[in-house]
Amino acid sequence: MSDASVDPRFRRKPPRRPLRLSWSDERVRGIVYQVVVVALIGSVIYWLWSNTVHNLEVRRIATGFGFLQREAGLPIAEHLIPYDPTDTYLRALTVGVLNTLKVAVVGIVLATILGTIIGIARLSKNFLVSKIAAFYVEVIRDLPLLLQLLFWYTIMQGLPGPRQALNPVEGVFLSNRGLKLPWIIWEGAHTAALLACIAGIVLTWLYARQARAKQMADGQPRKIWPLAIALVIGLPILTWQAMGGPWDVDWPALRGFNFQGGTNMSPEFAALLIGLVTYTAGFIAEVVRAGILSVNSGQWEAAQALGLRHGSVLRLIVMPQALRVIIPPLTSNYLNLTKNSSLAVAIGYQDIVSIANTTLNQTGQAIEGIAIIMAVYLTISLSISLFMNWYNARIALVER
Amino acid sequence: MRPGPAGQGANGRDAVTATRRLNFLRLAGATAITAVLSLPALAQQPAAPSGTTIDAIRARGTLICGVNTGLAGFAQPDSQGVWRGFDADYCRAVAIALFNDASKVRFVPTTAQNRFTALQSGEVDMLSRNTTWTLSRDTSLGFDFTGINFYDGQGFMVKRSLGVNAARDLNGATICVQPGTTTEQNLTDWSRANNIRFQPVVIERLEEVVAAYVAGRCDAYTTDVSGLAATRSAQPRPADHVILPDVISKEPLGPLVRHGDQRFADLVRWVHFGLIGAEEFGITAANVEEATRTDARPEVQRMLGRNGDLGQMLGVDPAWMARIIRGLGNYGEIYARNLEPIGIPRGRNALWTTAGGLQYAPPFR
Ligand SMILES: N[C@@H](CCC(=O)N[C@@H](CS)C(=O)NCC(=O)O)C(=O)O
Numbered sequence: 001m002s003d004a005s006v007d008p009r010f011r012r013k014p015p016r017r018p019l020r021l022s023w024s025d026e027r028v029r030g031i032v033y034q035v036v037v038v039a040l041i042g043s044v045i046y047w048l049w050s051n052t053v054h055n056l057e058v059r060r061i062a063t064g065f066g067f068l069q070r071e072a073g074l075p076i077a078e079h080l081i082p083y084d085p086t087d088t089y090l091r092a093l094t095v096g097v098l099n100t101l102k103v104a105v106v107g108i109v110l111a112t113i114l115g116t117i118i119g120i121a122r123l124s125k126n127f128l129v130s131k132i133a134a135f136y137v138e139v140i141r142d143l144p145l146l147l148q149l150l151f152w153y154t155i156m157q158g159l160p161g162p163r164q165a166l167n168p169v170e171g172v173f174l175s176n177r178g179l180k181l182p183w184i185i186w187e188g189a190h191t192a193a194l195l196a197c198i199a200g201i202v203l204t205w206l207y208a209r210q211a212r213a214k215q216m217a218d219g220q221p222r223k224i225w226p227l228a229i230a231l232v233i234g235l236p237i238l239t240w241q242a243m244g245g246p247w248d249v250d251w252p253a254l255r256g257f258n259f260q261g262g263t264n265m266s267p268e269f270a271a272l273l274i275g276l277v278t279y280t281a282g283f284i285a286e287v288v289r290a291g292i293l294s295v296n297s298g299q300w301e302a303a304q305a306l307g308l309r310h311g312s313v314l315r316l317i318v319m320p321q322a323l324r325v326i327i328p329p330l331t332s333n334y335l336n337l338t339k340n341s342s343l344a345v346a347i348g349y350q351d352i353v354s355i356a357n358t359t360l361n362q363t364g365q366a367i368e369g370i371a372i373i374m375a376v377y378l379t380i381s382l383s384i385s386l387f388m389n390w391y392n393a394r395i396a397l398v399e400r
Numbered sequence: 401m402r403p404g405p406a407g408q409g410a411n412g413r414d415a416v417t418a419t420r421r422l423n424f425l426r427l428a429g430a431t432a433i434t435a436v437l438s439l440p441a442l443a444q445q446p447a448a449p450s451g452t453t454i455d456a457i458r459a460r461g462t463l464i465c466g467v468n469t470g471l472a473g474f475a476q477p478d479s480q481g482v483w484r485g486f487d488a489d490y491c492r493a494v495a496i497a498l499f500n501d502a503s504k505v506r507f508v509p510t511t512a513q514n515r516f517t518a519l520q521s522g523e524v525d526m527l528s529r530n531t532t533w534t535l536s537r538d539t540s541l542g543f544d545f546t547g548i549n550f551y552d553g554q555g556f557m558v559k560r561s562l563g564v565n566a567a568r569d570l571n572g573a574t575i576c577v578q579p580g581t582t583t584e585q586n587l588t589d590w591s592r593a594n595n596i597r598f599q600p601v602v603i604e605r606l607e608e609v610v611a612a613y614v615a616g617r618c619d620a621y622t623t624d625v626s627g628l629a630a631t632r633s634a635q636p637r638p639a640d641h642v643i644l645p646d647v648i649s650k651e652p653l654g655p656l657v658r659h660g661d662q663r664f665a666d667l668v669r670w671v672h673f674g675l676i677g678a679e680e681f682g683i684t685a686a687n688v689e690e691a692t693r694t695d696a697r698p699e700v701q702r703m704l705g706r707n708g709d710l711g712q713m714l715g716v717d718p719a720w721m722a723r724i725i726r727g728l729g730n731y732g733e734i735y736a737r738n739l740e741p742i743g744i745p746r747g748r749n750a751l752w753t754t755a756g757g758l759q760y761a762p763p764f765r
Contacts, residue, residue, distance in 0.1 A: 058660045059520065060540075060660070062541075062542075074585065075584055075587060075588050076602075085592070154611075157616070161616045176617050177574060256572040256573075257570075257572050257573040257574065258572055268601070346604070348601055348602055348603035348604075348609075354579065354602070358580050358602075361514075361516055361579070362585070363541075366516075
């Protein structure tokens with residue numbers, strides 16, 4: 001769109017009619033209505049607020065966020081950052097937020113993969129495959145999620161105790177205490193290798209962009225993968241080697257009541273993750289199916305007539321169009337998964353709701369506690385929405 | 401070209417924004433004025449006056465009593481759906497004082513975690529739900545504890561097959577605990593003081609935390625010893641579980657009400673003392689009728705409402721205590737009926753006057 005194409009008369013300001021102070025002037029009516037509505041809403045909010053404050057006062061219930069700096073004293077089983085019961089409520093709540101994010105992020109990635117596979121399977125020409133996928137979707141979507149979570153948790157608890165733990169491979173133990181895996185003892189060299197890997201990805205991306213620009217200019221395709229492998233895999237390994245190549249493995253071993261060492265995936269996290277992923281995948285499968293079906297079969301035929309290979313048709317013709325249909329409902333499934341993760345309380349995974357509930361129980365400050373929960377979910381949900389909207393805008397068909 | 405009012409140039413857009421801003425300013429100004437005007441009117445609104453819990457309960461016709469979600473011996477629905485137990489009987493005693501009718505109670509099951517919000521928000525009138533009296537609950541949470549009807553302490557239960565005999569052997573163990581309890585806080589205090597490391601499993605609902613312990617997710621389950629005994633009695637094979645001898649805290653349990661209504665707090669408090677007092681005087685469900693007529697002890701006469709106006713001071717019928725005892729028995733009878741069958745002995749909850757225990761009632765005067 002360029003301004004040159006606009007009729008110059010449109011650029012002139014429309015003449016402004018003066019406001020008449022009369023009911024018959026629709027603008028006056030509009031203002032009056034708006035003022036009344038805002039005043040009403042404002043009064044209701046004010047009334048609720050003052051009533052609350054008064055009642056808290058009468059009952060001498062503590063208020064304010066001062067409690068955040070007090071010692072929490074509550075035990076937390078899983079934490080991504082160091083945590084001790086002597087830490088503050090603020091830190092305990094932060095641990096809760098991170099636990100929520102952990103299950104949400106891993107859950108969204110896995111649910112997308114599983115959902116896409118099932119969605120495509122449902123379109124398969126193979127009768128058995130498509131019927132199994134359809135059955136999965138129907139069953140999973142019709143059972144309450146809470147029930148499914150409790151089901152998975154019960155299964156986890158049915159595993160043998162630590163002394164009879166399943167030991168399929170050396171160093172791997174599966175018991176009702178969780179899945180124990182060996183883990184390297186993390187050192188500076190590992191952090192450096194990780195950073196090198198990230199740098200490698202960025203450099204590869206830059207190179208690919210340049211290669212594409214050059215291809216546009218001279219029509220010569222350039223191979224990207226040799227450099228990509230060198231940068232993304234070779235560079236980190238060299239870095240790690242250069243720093244001494246430490247490789248000390250922490251093997252889990254049964255000591256006393258439990259396994260010590262290694263890394264652990266708790267039954268609570270596993271049950272929640274499996275429950276959320278399998279449930280949400282059922283919905284995502286339908287979204288993916290609808291997206292693919294929305295692309296007219298003529299597009300396939302036309303693309304094939306142009307001589308494009310199957311993969312290229314999918315990647316260049318079908319997917320960009322299907323994604324336009326897929327992304328918006330996919331976003332709401334991501335939001336659902338995140339919000340559904342609050343069912344964690346039922347099976348003892350300490351997410352933000354669990355920890356905020358305990359905090360408000362111990363401090364008695366229910367309003368502050370609920371406000372914190374709301375703020376956290378709102379922030380996470382808005383971030384997901386914003387990101388998905390940005391992505392949606394990026395992949396939207398650009399009409400030229 | 402996209403549809404929409406894109407025909408306007410930059411100037412047109414600026415003008416629109418400017419008008420909008422002006423409108424918004426006007427709107428904001430008007431709102432502010434309206435709000436200021438409505439302030440005094442609203443501020444004079446009488447907020448719920450204090451001291452009316454009893455009136456509200458009477459007007460409603462039922463006492464709403466927060467209890468456990470189901471703990472044998474304390475509060476649990478029987479096969480007919482009737483709540484039975486020590487805590488449930490305390491609710492009934494207050495209902496008899498107010499309505500002369502033990503059935504005028506609505507029992508609301510509360511978890512350890514949501515009980516306080518239920519009481520603060522007025523969803524229940526009182527809690528009778530093995531709740532420990534602590535300083536913060538008595539002050540900043542906004543409650544008044546009305547007495548201690550069960551002196552308890554925190555303990556641990558393990559499976560006999562685990563072969564653990566003392567709490568200090570639990571170093572490195574996984575321990576199941578309910579959130580929102582003094583239990584979880586005591587556990588961390590205890591582990592710190594004794595240098596014991598443990599892995600917590602924190603589950604809100606009682607049945608699920610017990611199920612996790614039974615399934616072997618945890619090596620030990622910790623809560624008030626009374627709760628352990630109740631849970632153990634409900635297991636198919638109670639003898640498979642042992643309650644360790646160590647008691648790591650004091651858990652004085654009792655009913656509680658909201659701050660700001662002394663009359664109701666007084667009533668609940670004296671219902672408890674009345675039950676203790678009756679046992680001290682040997683008044684039981686069986687003999688209360690006769691005692692009311694013939695007992696010559698002045699304090700008994702005052703308590704049973706034949707003399708004086710103690711009932712009136714509390715705002716209830718003079719025969720309140722006589723009726724409670726006729727309906728439910730005295731403290732010892734309530735205890736024996738509910739707690740002894742599940743293997744909780746009287747222990748330190750015996751009367752001070754006759755058995756050197758901790759239960760003791762102030763004078764009825
Ligand atoms: N006395 C402790 C613990 C009370 C408590 O809730 N105990 C548990 C375990 S015995 C319970 O009664 N749960 C019953 C339920 O959640 O319904 C406190 O007041 O914090």
